[in-house]
Amino acid sequence: MALRALIIEDDAVMAGHVADLLAGRDFTTETTADGADGLRRAAASPFDLIVTDRMLPGLEGLDVIDRLRALGVTTPIMVVSALGLSGDRVHGLERGADDYLAKPFSDDEFLARVHALLRRARIEPHPEVLLVGDIEIRVKARTVHRAGRHVALSPKEFELLRCLAEHAGRYVPRSLLLERVWKLRFDPQTNVVDVHVSRLRGKIDDGFDGTVIRSARGEGYMLAADAP
Amino acid sequence: MTAPVPPLVGRFSRSSTLRLVGVIAAVFLAAALVLAAAVWATVSTAMERRILDTIRTDATGLEDVWREGGTAALARAVDRRRGETGAEGHRRVHLVVSPEGEKIAGDFDAWPNDLAPDGEVVRFRDPVSGVAWSGVIRRIAGGPDLLVAHDRAEREAVMARLAGDLAIPIFLALLVAATVTVVVGRRLLERVERVNATARAVEAGDLTARVAGSGHDEFGRLAAHVNAMLDRIAALVAGVHHLSDQIAHETRTPLARLRSRLERARREAEADPGSRGAVPALDDAIAESAELIAVFAALLDIARTEAAAGDARGLAHVDLAEVVGDVVDLYEGVAEDRAVRLAVAVAPAVVLGERLLLTRMIANLVDNAVKFSPEGGTIDIALTRSGGDIRLTVRDRGPGLPEGFEAAAFERFTRAEATASVPGHGLGLPLVRAVALRHGMKIDLRPADPGLEVVIRARPAEI
Numbered sequence A: 001m002a003l004r005a006l007i008i009e010d011d012a013v014m015a016g017h018v019a020d021l022l023a024g025r026d027f028t029t030e031t032t033a034d035g036a037d038g039l040r041r042a043a044a045s046p047f048d049l050i051v052t053d054r055m056l057p058g059l060e061g062l063d064v065i066d067r068l069r070a071l072g073v074t075t076p077i078m079v080v081s082a083l084g085l086s087g088d089r090v091h092g093l094e095r096g097a098d099d100y101l102a103k104p105f106s107d108d109e110f111l112a113r114v115h116a117l118l119r120r121a122r123i124e125p126h127p128e129v130l131l132v133g134d135i136e137i138r139v140k141a142r143t144v145h146r147a148g149r150h151v152a153l154s155p156k157e158f159e160l161l162r163c164l165a166e167h168a169g170r171y172v173p174r175s176l177l178l179e180r181v182w183k184l185r186f187d188p189q190t191n192v193v194d195v196h197v198s199r200l201r202g203k204i205d206d207g208f209d210g211t212v213i214r215s216a217r218g219e220g221y222m223l224a225a226d227a228p
Numbered sequence B: 001m002t003a004p005v006p007p008l009v010g011r012f013s014r015s016s017t018l019r020l021v022g023v024i025a026a027v028f029l030a031a032a033l034v035l036a037a038a039v040w041a042t043v044s045t046a047m048e049r050r051i052l053d054t055i056r057t058d059a060t061g062l063e064d065v066w067r068e069g070g071t072a073a074l075a076r077a078v079d080r081r082r083g084e085t086g087a088e089g090h091r092r093v094h095l096v097v098s099p100e101g102e103k104i105a106g107d108f109d110a111w112p113n114d115l116a117p118d119g120e121v122v123r124f125r126d127p128v129s130g131v132a133w134s135g136v137i138r139r140i141a142g143g144p145d146l147l148v149a150h151d152r153a154e155r156e157a158v159m160a161r162l163a164g165d166l167a168i169p170i171f172l173a174l175l176v177a178a179t180v181t182v183v184v185g186r187r188l189l190e191r192v193e194r195v196n197a198t199a200r201a202v203e204a205g206d207l208t209a210r211v212a213g214s215g216h217d218e219f220g221r222l223a224a225h226v227n228a229m230l231d232r233i234a235a236l237v238a239g240v241h242h243l244s245d246q247i248a249h250e251t252r253t254p255l256a257r258l259r260s261r262l263e264r265a266r267r268e269a270e271a272d273p274g275s276r277g278a279v280p281a282l283d284d285a286i287a288e289s290a291e292l293i294a295v296f297a298a299l300l301d302i303a304r305t306e307a308a309a310g311d312a313r314g315l316a317h318v319d320l321a322e323v324v325g326d327v328v329d330l331y332e333g334v335a336e337d338r339a340v341r342l343a344v345a346v347a348p349a350v351v352l353g354e355r356l357l358l359t360r361m362i363a364n365l366v367d368n369a370v371k372f373s374p375e376g377g378t379i380d381i382a383l384t385r386s387g388g389d390i391r392l393t394v395r396d397r398g399p400g401l402p403e404g405f406e407a408a409a410f411e412r413f414t415r416a417e418a419t420a421s422v423p424g425h426g427l428g429l430p431l432v433r434a435v436a437l438r439h440g441m442k443i444d445l446r447p448a449d450p451g452l453e454v455v456i457r458a459r460p461a462e463i
Helices: A010-021 A033-044 A059-071 A086-094 A107-122 A157-164 A176-184 A191-205 B014-079 B153-203 B218-271 B274-308 B320-337 B356-371 B429-440
Strands: A002-006 A027-032 A049-052 A078-080 A099-102 A130-132 A134-138 A144-147 A150-153 A214-216 A220-223 B092-097 B101-108 B121-125 B133-138 B144-152 B314-318 B341-346 B350-353 B376-384 B388-396 B442-447 B452-458
Touching: A002 A033, A010 A027, A010 A049, A010 A107, A010 B218, A033 A049, A033 A059, A049 A059, A049 A107, A059 A078, A078 A107, A078 A157, A086 A099, A086 A150, A086 B218, A099 A107, A107 A176, A107 A220, A107 B350, A107 B356, A134 A157, A134 A191, A134 B121, A157 A176, A176 A191, A176 A220, A176 B320, A191 B320, A214 B429, B014 B092, B014 B101, B014 B133, B014 B144, B014 B153, B092 B218, B121 B144, B133 B153, B153 B218, B218 B274, B274 B429, B314 B356, B320 B341, B320 B356, B320 B376, B320 B388, B350 B356, B356 B376, B356 B388, B356 B452, B429 B442
Parallel strands: A002 A027, A002 A049, A049 A078, A078 A099, B341 B376
Antiparallel strands: A130 A134, A134 A144, A144 A150, A214 A220, B092 B101, B092 B144, B121 B133, B133 B144, B314 B350, B376 B388, B388 B452, B442 B452
């Protein structure tokens, strides 16, 4: 069954772009440029995802979220806004948004975040074991085995692998890894993430040919789902 | 807003107001002392003159006795007077000595040792009884030498009473001077301190701080001027803030469009075998746009962080030791790859702040230190308490800053020439300063020979 997404965005180019991206993930999308209209539509029929801008004609994006949450609508909502300072994000999340992405964003980042949102909405609580190819991640025990052999990881390496495993088969941008693993909302100038990933590679690929963690266009990393 | 007034002691040397009041008090006191001294001198002279006049009259009377009855009559008169008091109740002593130096009559056996026999007016003290005397020596032509002395006790008692009487007004003057110093000094200090407290608050980033109190004197006008100046600054900052919000919205959106169009073009080029050749160029364009967006975002972050300075909303207790721990955790891999050692010495240090911004600030400092460290170098990261302040220091062993570059290092897009080979836009330190400013922290760059030491001083949060 196709997923339904509502896009509330007054910039036609951005709205079209988001719609394209979501269409590539088997969404059918509805688009409106007006906040009040968006609220009406979201309240009228169930959606699997709502993507909203903040500064909108009709009704401000965060007010739309307020009203929807007051109506008991629990659909995952992602705010996509040009107001991108950490204070803006915190404010947006406090007002009931599930995620907050600053414009401009990369396609990979947007899709990875959508994926994470849907995953959270669908499978809660977190699964106890994540299986990706021959890698077995026990979340509660915080242990990792590959092909039955225990792999000793530092706490951060474990979080890194877990985040990649949750998005297995998709590219996860560095910014998302920084946010999920290190709780950071900014890009350090030095490629600290690369170093951590290369250490993780060294441990997880030890004794195997090639690597299960691929890098993409200098943008992010992917845990190959089809790992041997 | 009432500014706390620091204790007067110890502030004296540092406060010109207190010094001024102190000088006035000292002048006041000196005037009282001079006046007292003048009174003392006048009374003392008058008393002395009166005693001497009495003695002279006495001596002249005895001289007349000699003239009328000769030496024998004088001796008798002196003997008769023994033990009597004079007309004004003074005790008196006499001595009549022949021109050859033989005692004829009197209360002594000889001229007192230290008494000059030829001076007219003498003062001496009886070595046995301790009584002080003032005396007159009369050498009667053709007759004996005569010494008449009166007890100085009365004069000394009067002077002692006078001293007591003068001490009271001097003590009062001292008391008034001290009170005036404290009261006036405190009042003046309070008013000056209010202006200072406001300036400190503004420096710490609170642009809403204003000088309390009014009045039409110099201090009132100073307060009004400072407040008007702050209103103007606040209006300008609000304007900049508004403008940066508008720029954020108006420019980010086209940048977002640019980026999304490039990404779409790349997807389409990749899907179409005929135009796959355009993919690397599109990748480059995407990377360039990402760079542009990153620079732009950093500029906006700096501007908005600076604008948020002094705004206490959204601040929470943050332990800098934990933040340093997070940052070290993030960077130790990179440091190890470059054979750079991170030497960390931290103690808990809780401040009021935005954790994310503080993390970013410390990350920028460590990022810089790692980038500029030579292979095998050590980076010291320390969190210490000095006085009431928290001191965060990050010290590397890199090339340091060119001389005189310290101030310019905080300007946007400024980079030292020697760093041309290291990637960056020169926005790291400006952001560090913006975050420091937002939290009312002070930042210093110091040459460490070799290397650079960055010191950030923060006030601990009140828990």
